[in-house]
Amino acid sequence: MGPMRPLLLAAVLLCAGLPSAHAEADHGAIARAALDNVIRPGYDALTVSTGRLKDKAEALCAAPSAAALTDAKEAFAATVESWSKVEIFRFGPINKEHRYERMFYWPDPKGIGLRQVKAALAKNDETVTQADMLVGKSVALQGLPALEYLLYGDGAETLARGDPEVGFRCSFAASVATNVDRIARGVAEEWRDGAEYSKLFLSPGPDDPLYRAPKDVTLELYKAFTSGIELVRDQKLGKPLGTSAETARPRLAAFWRSGLTFPNMVGNLEASARSLPRAALPASLPRNRPASNSRSCSTSTVSSTCFVPPMSRSPRPCAIRHSATNWKPCVSR
Numbered sequence: 560m561g562p563m564r565p566l567l568l569a570a571v572l573l574c575a576g577l578p579s580a581h582a583e584a585d586h587g588a589i590a591r592a593a594l595d596n597v598i599r600p601g602y603d604a605l606t607v608s609t610g611r612l613k614d615k616a617e618a619l620c621a622a623p624s625a626a627a628l629t630d631a632k633e634a635f636a637a638t639v640e641s642w643s644k645v646e647i648f649r650f651g652p653i654n655k656e657h658r659y660e661r662m663f664y665w666p667d668p669k670g671i672g673l674r675q676v677k678a679a680l681a682k683n684d685e686t687v688t689q690a691d692m693l694v695g696k697s698v699a700l701q702g703l704p705a706l707e708y709l710l711y712g713d714g715a716e717t718l719a720r721g722d723p724e725v726g727f728r729c730s731f732a733a734s735v736a737t738n739v740d741r742i743a744r745g746v747a748e749e750w751r752d753g754a755e756y757s758k759l760f761l762s763p764g765p766d767d768p769l770y771r772a773p774k775d776v777t778l779e780l781y782k783a784f785t786s787g788i789e790l791v792r793d794q795k796l797g798k799p800l801g802t803s804a805e806t807a808r809p810r811l812a813a814f815w816r817s818g819l820t821f822p823n824m825v826g827n828l829e830a831s832a833r834s835l836p837r838a839a840l841p842a843s844l845p846r847n848r849p850a851s852n853s854r855s856c857s858t859s860t861v862s863s864t865c866f867v868p869p870m871s872r873s874p875r876p877c878a879i880r881h882s883a884t885n886w887k888p889c890v891s892r
Contacts, residue, residue: 586773589835590761593780594750597833601645602747608634608641609740616736619718620729628719631732632710632817638739639703639819643826647787647834650779651756652749660698662742664705665813666794672699676708680728688730690737702742703814706735711816780834787831791824 612634619627645653646663653659664672675697679687686692693701709715709732717725718732749756763770770776799812812820 584774584777586777587761589780590773590776593834594757594760597830598645598648598651599747599750601641601648601830602743602750605638605641605645605743606740606747608638609736609743612638613733613736613740616729616733620726620733623719623721623725623729625719628710628715631718635703635706635710635817636819636822639814639817640822640826642703643823644830646823647783647790647827647830649783649786651760652746655749657698658742658746661694661701662739663702664699666798666811667699667704668798668811672697672704673708675699676705676712679731680714683727685727688727688734690734690741693734693738694741701735701738703739706732706739707814707817709735777835784831784834787827787834791827795820795824795827 612631615627615631615634619631642663649659653662667673676699678684679700687696687700699705709728710718714725714728718729748754751757759767759769760776763773763775765771770779795813799807799809799815801807809815814820814823
């Protein structure tokens, strides 16, 4: 299966029916379904992955070997997969204390994060090897992009050896892994039943600082749905691909060193497809839906969200093009 195939399959999920403008949606059910079926399970899965990543990074430092490095990389890949499925939800506890940026400082077109990581390595800055001190440093040193470089970047192969001079790099990696785990657990805890943000999300009111009515929560989820698509289209595909082979900049892609660029995008698209739970919208789904799984995307169809060429007014098959900069999501109004 080629690298684009999983992404294409995930993109098909996005051509699902959206609420009709004239239907009455159960906003409370939408919020509850999103929280119980997507957000909480997503962060719970992330904490499992980050916990294992922390353990494997510490094990690598304690007993360096090729096998231990492979284990750490596998744990990193699992963490990226889990993160990809909650990455689009840029609201709630992840926004506190710059958690999102500390977890995933990206995009970074000027390479600020890379320069800071390399500088810390060159100086043997011991403060980055202690998670309690790392949290007060630049966000670019604290999250998954920094850890990716430490595990996959120039000189990463030395982590498999027990040489004293590579101990600093490994301690740095273990510190970042610990920080990532703490962020994930902090966010997951604040989404629990009874936590302040969960209460605001499920029971909005006119005096609440975030959501004054139940429909505001649905709007938040809809924003996650659309922004997830746009993130993949514009930033993760459009920027690296450019408009031609000559303008392509593949190293702008997220997780290019670890080869996790496409799994990351697939996770984003899957999360987008699930961000508005269809099971919670029975009254809002269009009545006249095609029996076939294949759909046509038209700007005149009330209930379709799809990728169509700009300026096109004729129906097109739902698709995502390799050169994504020439396509845009069309949401009929």
